[in-house]
Amino acid sequence: MSFFKPAFRHPELPTNELGFTKKNYEGSISTLCAGCGHDSISAAIVQSIFELSIPPHNIAKMSGIGCSSKTPTYFLGNSHGFNSVHGRMPSVATGANMANREMIYVGVSGDGDTASIGMGQFTHAVRRNLNMMYVVENNGCYGLTKGQDSATADVGSISKKGEPNPFEAIDLASVALQLGATFVARSFSGDKNQLIPLIKAAISHRGFALIDVISPCVTFNNNPGSTKNYEHVRDHLAATGTVDFVPMREEITADYGAGTAQEVTLHDGSVVHLQKADADLNVNDRRSALKLIKDYKAQDKILTGLLYMDADSQDCHETIGTSKKALRTLGESELCPGDKALQAINESLR
């Protein structure tokens, strides 16, 4: 691993529409193991947000505890971040989102942080349709405590210790679909071309957007018998197709060919374009997504790509009817009813 990040940048680095270079979206240097899939995900997040021209400070990074949850230090250094407690990021993100609906919330978690200690909070953030992107960096093991199986490890997958995992795996994408998640995708940390459009679509989606990213642990779960080692994952991937995200302000120019394409227009006018590999998939149909995940799993395949989205979903704020203005911007005049009202209350209590 490197210990210093070069301060020098080419003076003519490309800028985005706001005039920021990619450097404005980077974080401090990663302390994860060399070759860790999580770093590729961080890079994809930087690339996506840079290309979407979102002001860096308009993003809040939320995480729990674990290798994955450390990564928000390594991207978006000009954004506030919150590394909370193990498995509890969803509640902190919920509070943050309630306080200020105008920011964009990027949550990063791991399979232990989400599927074990944080399962309860994860499921409730899904069912509230909290407006955030929730990335699970899923490697099937506990990295920071040196390689124990996690709840997403497949039955029979062999950890570095050499013992097969005896317990059923939790499939987070399926769980989220069953709970009514409004955006569900799966990807692979080694597939930047697929990951970047998915991240862009997830950020633009209004509501809870889950991306379950298979991200092999190079140190503790990259051994031959593991179903989450790089080789196994690469060999067993099956994509829903190629995904393209077209922001609202750009025209769709590419020729996607008829028949197997599906377009979904988001609330802000952006378009997600899916060139489908499997004609059975309909990304607006929750049941078709659940069935396909199972079908591919039965063939020992990991289905990646966009699985489901509901572009018209209502997020938590719309459901509970909070003010369009960020609550944190309200002051005494809007919040405090004053003494006269209090005297009337006193009178009613006599």
Place this chain on the structure above:
Amino acid sequence: MSSVAKGVKSIEAVNDFVIKFANVNGTGSASANNLFAKSIFRMGIPMSPKNIFPSNIQGLPTWYEVRVSEKGYLGRRGGTDFMVSVNPQSMAKDVKEVSPGGYFLYDNTKPLDLRLHRDDINFIGIPLMQICMDEYKDARQRQLFKNMIYVGALAALLDIEFDVLTGLIADQFKGKEKLIAPNVHALELGFQYAKANFECPCSITVKRCDNVGDRILLDGNTACGLGAVYAGATVAGWYPITPSTSVIEGFEKYCKRMRIDPASGQKNYAIVQAEDELAAIGMVIGASWNGARAFTATSGPGVSLMSEFLGLAYFAEIPTVLIDVQRAGPSTGMPTRTQQSDIVAAAYASHGDTKHVLLFPSTPKDCFDMTAQAFDLAERLQTPVIMLTDLDLGMNDNLSEPLSWDDAREYDRGKVFNAEELEAMSERFGRYLDVDGDGIPYRTYPGTHPTKGSFFTRGTSRDEYAVYTEDGSEYVKNMERLLHKWETAKSYVPAPEIISVEGGKKVGLVHFGTSKDATLEAVDKLAEQGIAADSCRIKAFPFNHEVEDFIAEHDTVFVIEQNRDAQMRQLLVNECEINPKSLVKILHYDGMPITADTIVQRVKDVVQHDNVTPIKRAQ
């Protein structure tokens, strides 16, 4: 059967007695009992009603105890002068509880079990069920009006002004006027029956006076909720738990009235019912971190679950307001009984070295004021502030000074750099730098400035610039600064309320929260017996120097509290380095509020019997 006490004089009392109602929960008795209590209040007589209820929704015994005290003593007195028995399940116990010379009103539709008879009390039998059977066809009406009938009978027996009762019914059914007449009719049925069959009034009566003044009748939980509205809280994350639930319900009730944006109809608040207490406090921390005023309310079990997050908020320095309405623990304990037993758990919640600011309200007005103050303190000090109230204060209507709000008051949002200040800043922003020397650093809200002021909030150790470090000296520097901040907190938290009496300085009574009423009554009773006692009501932790001075100035100091382990005393010993021998415990923790007599007895035992010789054991 009705009979009068033989050989014992009936209790004679005007405006000074305890009446208790024994009911079955879920039968609509609560509103009739409230009507009774409020009629005393409207007659200008101080009184304090207490619900004694089971952790159950329907079918189990529940009691409602009202102390009437013209002198204004509002603590629990103990004993029962007049029992209204409407629950056969608890009748055997209830009849035993009546003081000699007292009254036992019961439903004699079925004859009284002769084994329950006592010679030394007055039995008043009213055929409540028979009257209802004759009068009403519908089973629900029979049930509900039965309660009104006994209130009507009490009006005759105790000499309650009937107009006051009918006025209260008119208030209660405003908008549903057709319900007024049937309710008044039920009252009259009871009133007439009592007049026709018993000597009315009996020897216990009420008489209009003017000792209530401008006081109001309000429960502490609703006052907390209202305080949060006035303090500008916009986010509440919560999980239902007795006895705290009505804090958030109170907040919501007043938000619905006073926090809806008139133009858009949208809510200027967000209440999220969380999946558990861990999530509830997580939401509060997330919202506070992001610049909103946020709070939660819970009880002991919730505090246990919130401990990890409280440690994070302490260490990462995030304002957090938590209202703990205490109940009897440990574990599930007695969920519907009162106690002050979360003090140590709250003061040091979480692993590692942590300490939290605590506030101790004694009245509904305190609940309102201190809730509002909790937000200012939490944001000024950037740390959790836990308000420790309890079931007695939270769930019972309490006579309270009226609420007030200074319209010129501005919220103290603490040290927060805005975009202009960040823009003008030439030096590097240090989230945990002690710029002002008071241990309190500056923070920034997320999203303030594109390139300045961002930082990473974490529960791991970090340097003054919020950069992760495991350097021991940086860690220690930070922990020392947190201690320094703790010292600063002493000047911000409310000072104790000290009452000095003539001839005092020997005996000092330290108390807090709902022990206040019993303590102040005990002070009067002790004075009558020649013992002058000063009192010091602790309002906050950390303790300010006034508390330490009070203890130092008195020869014998009693610490009065409603728990087994003398938890406040532990804090005093621990934090002020006071010799434990100089603090005498007065403890009461059976789940019922403490009485003045408990305090008086203990003080007398210690003060008057200093020279007791130890019992010698046979060798």
